[in-house]
Amino acid sequence: MLREKYGKEIDALLARFPEKKSAVLHLMHLAQNEYGHMSDEAIREVAEICEIDPTHVLGLAGFYTLYYEEPVGKYVLEVCNDLACALRGSEEFVEMASRKLDIPVDGTTNDGMFTLKTVMCLGACDRAPMLQCNLKFYENLDEAKFDNMIAMLRMKAEQGDDEPSVVERIFSYMK
Amino acid sequence: MEHVLLRHRDIPNLKKLEVYREHGGYEGLKKALSMTPAEVIEIVKASNLRGRGGAGFGTGVKWSFIPKNAPETYVLINTDESEMGTFKDRELTENNPHQIIEGALIAAYAIGCHKVFNYMRGEFMDAAYAFEEALQECREAGILGDNILGSGFSCEMYTHFGAGAYICGEETALIESLAGNLGQPWSKPPFPAIEGLYKKPTVVNNTETLANVPMILINGPDWYKSMGTPQSPGPKIVCISGHVERPGNYEVHMGVTYRELLEMAGGIRGGKKFKALFPSGGSGPIVVDDALGAPLTYEGLTPFDSVMGSASLVFLDEDTDMVWATLKVIEFFRHESCGKCTPCREGTFWLDRVVQRIYDGRGTEADIRLLQSIAGGMKGKCLCALGEFSISPILSSIVHFLPEYKAKVAAAKGGKVAQPAAAAAVR
Ligand SMILES: Cc1cc2nc3c(=O)[nH]c(=O)nc-3n(C[C@H](O)[C@H](O)[C@H](O)COP(=O)(O)O)c2cc1C
Numbered sequence: 001m002l003r004e005k006y007g008k009e010i011d012a013l014l015a016r017f018p019e020k021k022s023a024v025l026h027l028m029h030l031a032q033n034e035y036g037h038m039s040d041e042a043i044r045e046v047a048e049i050c051e052i053d054p055t056h057v058l059g060l061a062g063f064y065t066l067y068y069e070e071p072v073g074k075y076v077l078e079v080c081n082d083l084a085c086a087l088r089g090s091e092e093f094v095e096m097a098s099r100k101l102d103i104p105v106d107g108t109t110n111d112g113m114f115t116l117k118t119v120m121c122l123g124a125c126d127r128a129p130m131l132q133c134n135l136k137f138y139e140n141l142d143e144a145k146f147d148n149m150i151a152m153l154r155m156k157a158e159q160g161d162d163e164p165s166v167v168e169r170i171f172s173y174m175k
Numbered sequence: 176m177e178h179v180l181l182r183h184r185d186i187p188n189l190k191k192l193e194v195y196r197e198h199g200g201y202e203g204l205k206k207a208l209s210m211t212p213a214e215v216i217e218i219v220k221a222s223n224l225r226g227r228g229g230a231g232f233g234t235g236v237k238w239s240f241i242p243k244n245a246p247e248t249y250v251l252i253n254t255d256e257s258e259m260g261t262f263k264d265r266e267l268t269e270n271n272p273h274q275i276i277e278g279a280l281i282a283a284y285a286i287g288c289h290k291v292f293n294y295m296r297g298e299f300m301d302a303a304y305a306f307e308e309a310l311q312e313c314r315e316a317g318i319l320g321d322n323i324l325g326s327g328f329s330c331e332m333y334t335h336f337g338a339g340a341y342i343c344g345e346e347t348a349l350i351e352s353l354a355g356n357l358g359q360p361w362s363k364p365p366f367p368a369i370e371g372l373y374k375k376p377t378v379v380n381n382t383e384t385l386a387n388v389p390m391i392l393i394n395g396p397d398w399y400k401s402m403g404t405p406q407s408p409g410p411k412i413v414c415i416s417g418h419v420e421r422p423g424n425y426e427v428h429m430g431v432t433y434r435e436l437l438e439m440a441g442g443i444r445g446g447k448k449f450k451a452l453f454p455s456g457g458s459g460p461i462v463v464d465d466a467l468g469a470p471l472t473y474e475g476l477t478p479f480d481s482v483m484g485s486a487s488l489v490f491l492d493e494d495t496d497m498v499w500a501t502l503k504v505i506e507f508f509r510h511e512s513c514g515k516c517t518p519c520r521e522g523t524f525w526l527d528r529v530v531q532r533i534y535d536g537r538g539t540e541a542d543i544r545l546l547q548s549i550a551g552g553m554k555g556k557c558l559c560a561l562g563e564f565s566i567s568p569i570l571s572s573i574v575h576f577l578p579e580y581k582a583k584v585a586a587a588k589g590g591k592v593a594q595p596a597a598a599a600a601v602r
Pocket residue numbers: 225226227228229230231232234253254255256257258341342343344345346347379380381382384385559560561
């Protein structure tokens with residue numbers, strides 16, 4: 001399916017490297033964007049394109065934290081909760097988010113819309129509390145901004161969210 | 176002060192090629208292309224530019240290690256930027272991408288490389304859009320690709336994304352990751368300059384390091400050395416976060432004191448008193464107020480048993496629970512340990528467990544000594560610097576804040592536990 005949909009971009013990507021295996025992390029980003037998480041199918045497709053063993057791809061999925069081994073919500077909210085952010089209220093922010101979404105950290109809302117996670121430093125310590133949602137940064141957050149963000153995302157989802165994702169936008173540059 | 180690196184703060188739209196060129200952009204590259212590669216390396220050596228990724232290795236010297244006439248070499252830009260408290264390379268990438276590209280092309284010319292990869296942490300994919308646009312502009316303007324600016328020199332440049340692993344900022348792990356493997360470091364030798372990406376000679380440089388290079392070519396090494404100190408010349412971006420009024424990036428000349436930097440950031444928030452400073456994100460020993468008068472240079476914190484590192488200053492105010500702060504940092508290292516070498520994998524696991532139990536009020540006096548003994552057992556035995564980094568906040572916080580550890584274990588004995596409610600809830 002990746003091949004059918006992104007044939008041109010994949011070829012351009014592979015042409016960058018002397019070894020196909022180098023494209024694996026990019027392709028995993030693309031596959032996850034397509035399938036939501038590193039499903040068996042996603043892993044098999046990536047392995048085929050790179051001509052490597054699927055167990056290698058599985059190992060990478062476990063090693064790199066941006067890949068999800070289990071299904072997640074449509075929007076994954078990853079709050080940076082490292083020391084620098086915690087000094088500026090990230091722990092209280094996580095608590096608030098968890099209460100409002102009515103899910104624990106690592107939980108997914110019943111409607112499958114949101115997953116809440118805490119992550120290590122995202123490199124935006126001067127704008128804490130902050131989070132990353134499907135690779136987009138939302139910074140200088142507070143409760144009101146969080147409510148707003150959640151409402152906007154719900155609305156977008158209802159309207160069938162057809163905005164290109166961050167991964168799709170980056171892949172549009174593969175030529 | 177006029178910026179040398181964060182020039183986008185003075186010049187609107189600097190990320191556009193046209194604007195960048197109006198302000199001297201790619202003149203440094205042109206000048207380099209008119210010289211021999213050896214001459215370019217000599218100029219960078221003479222400037223005494225030192226690596227901004229933390230280790231401070233001489234950039235020109237590093238380039239000179241690449242074997243002459245090697246048929247295939249690589250320049251890798253290190254934009255993994257995952258050290259807690261560090262957010263400078265992202266600002267450069269988003270706002271001043273051409274200066275990075277120009278610096279990397281000069282490096283490429285100097286070592287005879289025809290393909291540059293910019294390894295960015297996957298979390299920067301959205302920020303990287305500006306970088307991709309800049310690359311595209313360069314291709315269209317003949318600054319990338321074949322026969323760059325009519326010089327006969329050809330080079331391509333691509334962005335490469337990681338996927339959430341701090342260790343991939345370590346140069347050999349970065350190389351492994353780019354090759355499609357687990358991001359795990361190897362034990363040097365072989366050094367990347369001899370056997371790097373695809374076993375070819377490779378230079379890995381930090382993003383900010385490379386952004387210094389164009390102006391060194393244009394204005395010369397003496398101009399560069401007129402900033403900073405003899406051993407630590409040039410401008411430096413300092414990332415300031417934590418309990419300060421105005422967190423953010425500050426470009427300074429090296430040699431300013433940590434106290435001056437704290438003042439630039441508006442002092443400690445809410446008029447509170449200063450308690451401690453993590454001067455190098457999580458990776459350097461904690462310092463206290465006697466060190467604030469020290470200069471920000473590669474050597475400035477040596478008398479205080481600490482380091483400048485990547486100059487990521489995390490300030491803590493008087494109310495901060497230091498056992499809690501240490502726990503946050505050791506959790507980071509436990510999570511980010513790549514698992515390849517035993518001292519780091521097991522050591523960070525146990526350090527985390529023991530600090531956690533002291534913090535939770537389940538610790539004993541012996542646990543404090545246990546921390547020191549685990550850290551001692553790791554010291555000098557880890558495969559890469561990550562393991563060494565992980566012990567520094569532990570040991571330094573025990574040195575400076577032993578009474579806080581003792582109070583926690585004493586409270587444990589008495590059965591009452593004091594801890595900030597919020598911190599407990601998240602765990
Ligand atoms: C665990 C670990 C993480 C590192 N992370 C980074 C990083 O994110 N960015 C960086 O430039 N250097 C990082 N480094 C340092 C690199 O190994 C390397 O020294 C640096 O990229 C060299 O570039 P420079 O000479 O221009 O500083 C890290 C080192 C270690 C041990």
